[in-house]
Amino acid sequence: MHTFKINYWFLSSLFISCFVCIPLIVIGISLFQDVSGYYQLLGETYVYTYIANTLLVLTGVLVLTFIFGVGAAYLTSFYQFPGSTFFTWALILSFAVPSYIYAYSLTAFFGYFGNLYSFLNYLFGPSDYHTLIPKVDGLLGSILSMSFSLFIYVYLITRASFIYQSQNLVDAGKIMGFSNYQTFKKIIFPSARPGIVVGLSLVAMESISDFGTVSFFNIQTLTTAIYDSWIIFDDIATAYQLSFFLIVIVLIFFWLERMSRSRSKFYMPTRGYEAINKIQLQGTSAAYATTFCLLLFTCSFLFPISQILLWVIQFPDNIHLAQLIELSVNTVSIVILTTLCLIVLAFFTNYGMRISKSKFLNAVTNFSVSGYVIPGVILAVTLLSFLSFVSKLANSNWIHFLFSGSIIGLVIAYCVRFYSLAINGIKSGYEKLNTNLDDASYLLGYTKFGTFIKIHLPFLQPNLLLIAMLVAIDILKELPITLILRPFNFETFATQAYTFASQDMLEHAAGPSLFLIIFSAIFILLSKKYILKGF
């Protein structure tokens, strides 16, 4: 009975959805294509090694991030000990250090004639200490680098599920005669388990998609193999075949994450919620707790940043102001551009879902947010080959020129990768804003647009800030997409550091690495209040 209007809200979700489809379709089609000779060679020799390496790194990282993340979350949520308030927020600073930069600092410290060697030399006089210093590279190096930079996902989400538990539950356990240990085992841990699984799944997806760290340590995993077959062997068919394996592994964790997220909703606080009373630790137990957190903070943040600072001080000639300014301008402008695009798209879609209540739009959006699952390498490679396919089909080069090796292509790829972060960030704010408030505003004489400006925007300001910060940090740290899709000669902190490091010029990588960490740390500190609530 009412005239049907085109809902413009669909367009942004539909647009992103199309780009999410591209990698899946391209890889799907490639499965039915003839494989190259190189792939057959690989299949006989290395494919299983790649998969095994990927899984080895994954297992190591999951074990360590579980210990670091859950341990730190447990201590800071339930106990008070010297430094506990400080560690609660300071630990998230490790989010500023990407794992590949962590890898550079590990090498600088433990490497041949590295900083540890110089330090021992300085302390005890010259000797051949390098024979005594353990080598921390290869698999071990990759696992450590990733664990220290990724444990924060487990920490934040576990902490959120710990602190939202009600003291009433703990008290109920006590009344039933449970000891502290039993209360943890039977009540606290089981109800935080879905949260922990969500955190670990996110870690798993990041670790499987990692490119910078494993490539630096020369560990052949699926991501490096995809990159190599694309860049070095120019063999796109092989890249797709390998991508298939990678996507399958990632999807398992994606499924796990989704399942656990919906389960964890059951454990959210209801009426009568009472905040946990923290227990004051004394004596040795306090010392253990402080030591654990201090070690974690030192290893995950102080260690890499001090290494990089040391380089900067030791080799001031490698710091070129003009170059750093150019990098800052490049990085900051791409960050601002993408963040703005994402926020506009996310607002448009969320607002559309709110007022149209369309199931179709919901379904399209749910699909489009799954872009974060697709590893950056695959996203970039498939996007490029799709563009050349379309250009050939249209028999014109402008599409290729417009999107590949251009800022536009880069921004689109970032948007696909980080769309879920933006959508869900704004969605969680909107969920707290009762729809009756919209009706009240209309009745008080405000139009839809007026309501958006006067009610939605001011209310969602914290969410907006949090999303802007998180997206900015992610883009700052993002490596493979930028490396593959950036315009010629366009460098960001991440790519510049990677380029130097891959040419064994680690001291030169110090400048961009330091700037990257400083920028990320500023963004983290600006939004730490909201980050600590869990995302």
Add this chain to the structure above:
Amino acid sequence: MAHYFEFNNVSYSKNNEHILTNVSFSIPRQGDTVAILGPSGIGKTTILKCISGVRKIDQGTIQLKNKILHDSHTYIDPEQRNIALSFQDNALFPHYTVEENIRFGIQKSLFCSKNKNGPLKYSMEDLLELFFVPELKNKYPHEISTGQAQRVGLVRSIIHNPDLLLLDEPFANLDQNLKDKAQKNLKEILKSTGITTILVTHDKYEAFYLSDYCGILLQGGIVQFDSPYNIHHIPNSKEVVEFFNRGVLIPVEVVSDDTLFNKDLGEIKGKLVKKYEKGEQVNLLIQPEDLEHDDSSTLKFEVIDKKFRGTNLIYTLQTPSALQLPVFVHSHHEHLHAEQEKFGIKQPIFIDHLVCF
């Protein structure tokens, strides 16, 4: 002549579930207050939302001051209707203070062309005072109680001086004492400003006190629309009787135009509301105030239950044929009757309106 407000054959469904089906009622004159009474979940709030325009109806017509607000061809946006709604859950904007929340409404309504009524003769301060929340101006919604927030929401909607004011359970979260005072002040404001109002409530005393007309909304739509007096004394169907849950139906035989007969009570005289044939078997509604107590009467029944209501007592009496009759007695009645004691009913029995079904 067309009525001031009309709600004609309106149907509304959500997720394929029919919430309103062909519901109709109207407000004859400007300045009247209409109360919609009904059980929970029947669609009372939905009616208000449809009138305000925040829900779009499937069919029917909504018309205010001879102007169509919503029908198959026309739909006027809520912000263009000059209708104010006070939400049951108050819907205060969480990021604005109480004062900002109230001003948010005034800014738009008084300075835009749609409102020809001019400013209300009460200021914001007056209204806050009249609803007993004068000290809350600078507080945020999360700093005040639900009942206070609801009254702030009420002030925000009244201050518009709208063409039509919609109130959804305005005093649901107040204690009885404050509720009585707030109702008195609301009535005074509505009468002195002449704001036409539709009130939704499940509290019949609130409805009877505030309204000129009451509509009873049950499963089949508005089943009775009448003055509070008639709604109470002359309910038009068994469903309305059941909804109020006050009184019982007893079998009687029609003896003449003004006389009925029941084998336990004997002759019952009064004015029959509807015409029946002589000898017809019907059910008569007996409400607690219909029968009078008389200790000296020979017509006595056994007391099986007694409810003390402060100002009065309601006895339940059992007749030989197992009818259970409620009888209202002033609580200062000189002596109390225990359960299982005999209790006299004044004869001859005379009831003003004989309501039969």
